[in-house]
Amino acid sequence: MNILILGSGGREHALTWAVKQNPKCDRLIVAPGNAGIAQIAECATLDIVDGGAVAAFAEENAIDFVIIGPEAPLAKGVADRLRDAGFLVFGPSEGAARLEASKSFTKEICDAAKAPTAGYGHFTDAEAAKAHIRKNGAPIVVKADGLAAGKGVIVAMEEQEALDAIDDMFGGAFGGAGAEVVIEEFMEGEEASLFVLVDGEEVLSIGTAQDHKRVGEGDTGPNTGGMGAYSPAPVLSAEIEAKAMSEIVKPTMAEMAKRGVPFQGVLYAGLMIKDGQPRLVEYNVRFGDPECQVLMMRLGAQALDLMQAAAEGRLSEAQVNWANDHAMTVVMAANGYPGAYKKGTEIKGLDAIADDSMNVVFHAGTKAEGEKVLATGGRVLNVTARGASLQEARDRAYAMVDAVDWPGGFYRRDIGWRAL
Numbered sequence: 001m002n003i004l005i006l007g008s009g010g011r012e013h014a015l016t017w018a019v020k021q022n023p024k025c026d027r028l029i030v031a032p033g034n035a036g037i038a039q040i041a042e043c044a045t046l047d048i049v050d051g052g053a054v055a056a057f058a059e060e061n062a063i064d065f066v067i068i069g070p071e072a073p074l075a076k077g078v079a080d081r082l083r084d085a086g087f088l089v090f091g092p093s094e095g096a097a098r099l100e101a102s103k104s105f106t107k108e109i110c111d112a113a114k115a116p117t118a119g120y121g122h123f124t125d126a127e128a129a130k131a132h133i134r135k136n137g138a139p140i141v142v143k144a145d146g147l148a149a150g151k152g153v154i155v156a157m158e159e160q161e162a163l164d165a166i167d168d169m170f171g172g173a174f175g176g177a178g179a180e181v182v183i184e185e186f187m188e189g190e191e192a193s194l195f196v197l198v199d200g201e202e203v204l205s206i207g208t209a210q211d212h213k214r215v216g217e218g219d220t221g222p223n224t225g226g227m228g229a230y231s232p233a234p235v236l237s238a239e240i241e242a243k244a245m246s247e248i249v250k251p252t253m254a255e256m257a258k259r260g261v262p263f264q265g266v267l268y269a270g271l272m273i274k275d276g277q278p279r280l281v282e283y284n285v286r287f288g289d290p291e292c293q294v295l296m297m298r299l300g301a302q303a304l305d306l307m308q309a310a311a312e313g314r315l316s317e318a319q320v321n322w323a324n325d326h327a328m329t330v331v332m333a334a335n336g337y338p339g340a341y342k343k344g345t346e347i348k349g350l351d352a353i354a355d356d357s358m359n360v361v362f363h364a365g366t367k368a369e370g371e372k373v374l375a376t377g378g379r380v381l382n383v384t385a386r387g388a389s390l391q392e393a394r395d396r397a398y399a400m401v402d403a404v405d406w407p408g409g410f411y412r413r414d415i416g417w418r419a420l
Contacts, residue, residue, distance in 0.1 A: 001024050001025060001026055001064040001065055002026055002027040002028075002029075002061065002062050002063050002064050002065075003019060003025055003027070003028050003029070003063065003064065003065045003066075003067065003304075004029050004030075004031065004054075004057070004058055004061070004063045004065070004066045004067070005019070005028070005029070005030045005031075005041075005066075005067045005069060006030075006031055006046075006048040006054065006066065006067070006068045006069055006070070006073055006078070007030070007031075007048065007068075007069025007070045008030075008032045008033055008034050008037075009034070009069070009070070009289055009364045009365070009377075009379075010289055010290055010292075010293055010331075010362045010363065010364030010379065010381075010382040011069050011070070011286075011287050011288075011289040011290075011292040011293070012030060012033070012034075012037065012069040012070075013034065013036050013037050013293075013362040013363050013364070013382075014292050014293040014295075014296040014297070014360075014362050014382070014384075015067060015069060015287070015292065015296060015303070016028065016030055016033075016037050016040060016041050017040065017296060017360060017362070018296040018299060018300055018301065018303040018304065019067070019301075019303065019304045020040055020041060021300055021301035022301040022302075022303075022304040022305065023301075024304060024305075024308075025304065027042070027061075028040075028041040028042065029041065029042045029043070029044050029061060029063070030042070030043055030044070031043070031044040031045070031046035031048055031054075031057070032044065032045055032046060032048070034363045034364070034365070034366050034367065034376075035363055035366040035367050035368040035373050035374075036361070036362060036363025036366060037363065038368060044057065048070075048072075048073050048078065049072050049073050049076045049078065050078075051073075051076065051077060051078040051080070051081025051082065052081060054066070054073070054078055054081070054082060055081055055082055055084075055085040055087070058082065058085070058087055059085070063087065064088065065087075065088045065089075065090070065308065065311070066082055066087055066088070066089045066090070066091075067089075067090045067091070067307060068089065068090065068091035068265075068286070069286060069287070070286060071097070071100055071101070071147055071284065071285060071286050072147065073091075074091050074092055074094070074097040074100075074101075074265075074285055074286060075094065075097050075098075075100070075101040075147055076094065077093070077094035078091075079091040079092060079093055079094070079097075079265075080093050080094055088308075088311050088312065089311060090264075090265055090266075090307045090308075090310060090311045091264075091265045091285075091286070092263050092264055092265040092285050093261065093264075095261035096256060096261045096262065096263040096264070096265075096285065097285045098261075099252075099256070099263070099267070099283040099285050100147070100282075100283055100284050100285040100286075101146060101147055101285075102145055102146065103143050103144075103145045103146075103182040103282070104122040104145050104180065104182055106282070106283055107120050107122065107182060109252055109255050109256065110248075110252065110280060112255050113251035113252050113254065113255040114251060115247060115248040115251050115252055115280055116247060116248065116277070116278070116279045116280065117248075117279055117280040117281075118141070118184040118185045118186075118187050118272075118279065118281070119184065119185040120182050120183060120184045120185070121182070121183045122145070122180065122181075122182050123180065123181050123182075123183065124179070124180050126166050126167070126170040129142075129166045129170075129181055129183060130163055130166055132183055133159060133162045133163055133166070133183065134159070134163075136183075136185070137159055138156050138157055138158050138159045138161070138162055138186075139155065139156060139157045139186035140156050140159075140162050140183060140184070140185065140186055141153065141154070141155050141156070141183070141184040141185070141186055141187075142154045142156060142162050142165040142166065142169070142181060142182075142183055143181060143182045143183070143184065144169050144174045144177040144178040144180075144181060145177065145178070145179070145180035145181060145182055146174075146176060146177030146178070146179070146180070147177055148174040148175075148177040148178070152169070152174045152177055152178065153223060154223075155186070155223070162183075166181065169181050187272040187274075187279060187281065188272075188274055189272040189273050189274030189275075189279075190235045190272070190273050190274070190418065191210070191270060191271065191272050191273070191281060192208060192209070192210045192233040192235050192236045192271055192273060193208065193209045193210065193211065193233070193268055193269065193270055193271070193288055193291050194208055194236060194241060194244055194245075194249070194268075194269045194271060195207050195208070195209070195266060195267075195268050195269075195287070195288075195291070195295060196245070196249055196266070196267050196269070197265075197266055197267075197306055197307070197309075197310040197315060197318075198253055198263045198264060198265065198266075198267055198310065198315070199264055199309070199310045199311075199312075199313045199314065199315040200257070200262035200263065200264045200313060201257070201262070201313070201315075202315035202316045203245070203249060203250055203253055203315070204306070204310075204315050204318060204319075204320070205241065205245065205320075206266075206295065206299065206306060206320055207231055207232060207295050207298065207299070207320070207322075208231060208232045208233040208236040208241065209229050209230065209231040209232070209233055209288070209291040209294055209295060210229060210230060210231075210233035210235065210236075210418065210419070211226040211227075211228065211229035211288065211290060211291055212226065212227045212228045212229070212412065212415055213226060213227070214227070215227060215333075215337070215338060215412075216412070217412050217413060217414045218414065218417075222338055222339075223338070224333070224337065224338045224378075224379070225289065225338075225378070225379055226288070226289060226290045226291070226331060226379070227330075227331045227333070227379075227411070227412050227415070228290065228328070228329055228330045228331050228411075228412060228415030228416075229288075229290045229291045229293070229294050229328070229329050229415075230294055230326065230327065230328040230329075230390060230393070230394075230415065230416050230419060231291070231294040231295055231297075231298055231326070231327050232326070233419070234419050235273055235418075235419075236271070236273070236278075239276070240273060240276060240277075240278055243276075243277070243278055244269065244271055244278040247278070248269060248271070248278065248279075248280050249267065249269055252283070253267075263285075264310060264311065264313075265285060265286070265310065266285075266286060266287055266307075266310075267283060267284075267285060268283065268284040268285075268286070268287065268288050268291070269283055270282045270283070270284070289364075290329045290331055290364075290379075290382050293327075293329040293362050293382045293384045294327035294328060294329050294384065295327075297327040297329075297360065297384050297385075297386050298322070298323065298325055298326075298327050298386065299320070300357065302320070302321060305318070306318055306320065324388075325386050325387065325388060325393075326386065326387055326388070326389055326390040326392070326393045327384065327385065327386045327387075327393055328384070328385060328387075328390065328393040328394050328397045328415060328416055329362070329382045329383065329384040329385075329397065329415075330382070330383045330384075330397050330398065330401050330411055330412070330415050331364070331379050331381070331382055331383075331411060331412075332379075332380055332381040332382075332383060332401065332404065332406065332409045332410070332411045333378055333379050333380060333409060333410060333411065334365075334375050334377070334378055334380055334408060334409055335408055335409060335410055337378035337379065338378060341378055342408060343374075343375060343376050343377075344374050344375065344376070345374065345375045345406070345407075345408030345409070346372050346373070346374055346375075346406075346408075347366070347373045347374070347375060347380070347381070347404065347405070347406045347408075347409070348404075348405035348406065349403050349404045349405035349406070350373060350404065352403055353400050353403050353404070357386070358385060358386045358387075358396065359384075359385050359386075359396055359400055360384050360385075361381055361382070361383050361384070361400065361404075362381070362382040362384055363380075363381060363382075364377060364379045364380055364381060364382055365377020365378065365379060365380045366380060366381070375406070375408060375409065380406075380409060381404065381406075381409075383397050383400045383401045383404070383411075384397065385397040385400065390416055390419055390420060391420060394415070394416050394420065397415075398413070
């Protein structure tokens with residue numbers, strides 16, 4: 001098969017790494033890719049939110065299967081444009097992608113499906129939103145309704161912080177994403193992620209993970225896109241996972257199908273777990289980042305077969321073959337992230353790190369300049385390892401981190417602390 005993967009981050013490097021191992025894969029192109037991806041696949045310059053351009057590129061390169069990595073092209077209907085042009089695609093339609101692109105839409109679906117989630121209010125007016133906050137007090141959660149690159153969620157522990165978030169959102173801090181807001185009750189518990197593949201009808205669990213959203217050790221400081229993750233997540237026991245599937249995921253998928261927007265692709269359910277009961281925090285309609293990195297590390301070559309089965313409506317025939325293993329990824333980020341950070345700093349030492357089925361450095365925000373690897377993003381590297389135990393995976397990951405020579409970056413030393 002000739003395969004095209006859309007995206008340029010650590011998630012797409014992990015997808016590329018897994019897909020490349022499958023003997024079905026003849027030619028692999030990633031658009032636009034990054035310095036790490038370029039070492040194992042062809043990279044192409046392409047506007048990935050322009051469905052017409054992506055379809056034309058796929059036609060020119062005789063692509064058999066397109067895997068869409070990030071949320072932006074899904075929300076823009078790129079999957080629909082490709083399907084209309086006759087391509088096999090892994091990723092939901094624009095209508096189904098609203099499960100991530102609109103927080104208020106997700107809440108409405110959850111209400112209809114009777115899926116347990118946080119109580120909420122939906123607002124298009126700043127003063128009404130502030131009145132709701134004053135009435136309910138803090139802690140409280142303020143979310144930009146639309147896509148805000150993982151940054152449009154404020155968990156306000158003080159009332160003033162929530163009121164300031166309303167000013168920021170309606171003031172344009174998150175662009176069009178903040179023109180409407182959803183305000184939710186604060187849910188206590190431990191958060192973890194459940195990943196499922198869906199083919200429009202069938203739903204197949206492909207693993208659990210837990211990430212660390214806050215920038216500082218001990219889960220302190222501002223939220224980020226994720227500073228590290230591990231899989232499996234011990235808090236998501238088989239019993240709780242079964243409950244999440246029967247009470248949250250499957251009713252949601254049935255409601256979407258009932259509305260004429262069946263879901264196909266990967267659904268990531270962020271869950272808050274307390275006293276054995278899962279409640280939905282949010283849905284994402286693509287693999288999480290950095291959770292994808294630990295999932296792909298554990299799935300390997302079979303990831304392509306599973307994604308293809310979902311795209312072809314054959315999930316009832318598919319099964320996941322798990323090794324009894326663990327994986328961990330540690331994010332190395334540019335100094336200053338998630339605030340202002342410097343781009344273009346050089347990263348050394350990567351050549352000395354073994355790259356095999358147990359140890360991989362996935363690139364998230366890098367570019368090659370001659371022989372040099374330069375940092376171009378906030379989250380720059382995902383140092384990822386497998387082990388027979390979580391402790392072994394952690395020890396391997398941090399040994400690799402210590403081999404990276406990059407004064408322009410930082411990382412957390414406590415990834416996995418909740419489980420360990």
